[in-house]
Amino acid sequence: MIFVEGLTQPFKQIFPLLIRPLTKSELLKYADDPFWRTVRWVLFILFWIIWVVMLVAAVALIVVAPKCPTPAPKQWWQKAPIYEIFVKSFKDSNNDGVGDLNGKNFETSIKNIQPFKSVC
Numbered sequence: 001m002i003f004v005e006g007l008t009q010p011f012k013q014i015f016p017l018l019i020r021p022l023t024k025s026e027l028l029k030y031a032d033d034p035f036w037r038t039v040r041w042v043l044f045i046l047f048w049i050i051w052v053v054m055l056v057a058a059v060a061l062i063v064v065a066p067k068c069p070t071p072a073p074k075q076w077w078q079k080a081p082i083y084e085i086f087v088k089s090f091k092d093s094n095n096d097g098v099g100d101l102n103g104k105n106f107e108t109s110i111k112n113i114q115p116f117k118s119v120c
Helices: 009-018 024-031 034-064 103-108
Strands: 082-085 113-116
Touching: 024 034
Parallel strands: none
Antiparallel strands: 082 113
């Protein structure tokens, strides 16, 4: 029995009667009733008809939908990685506290070049 808070006394007496489950004999009575048998078959067939219609509609939408255009050919700078040269990490040849690209320092610091992908 379900207890419902806040209902008045007459509703507390009627409420459990409204939601009580069917007994086995009541279920068997409705299971063999021709009206409910027909209702069950109609609902069963209706369910599958609606399911097939939705499947056909989904396939039709996929077939009819416009195709994506082919992308434009990429430029040379979009096909390969771009390299970032971190000049500040090179050796400092003129003692100003910042790395530079002077001669041999550039060749020895080539390991500081880091590839990254282009934005486009």
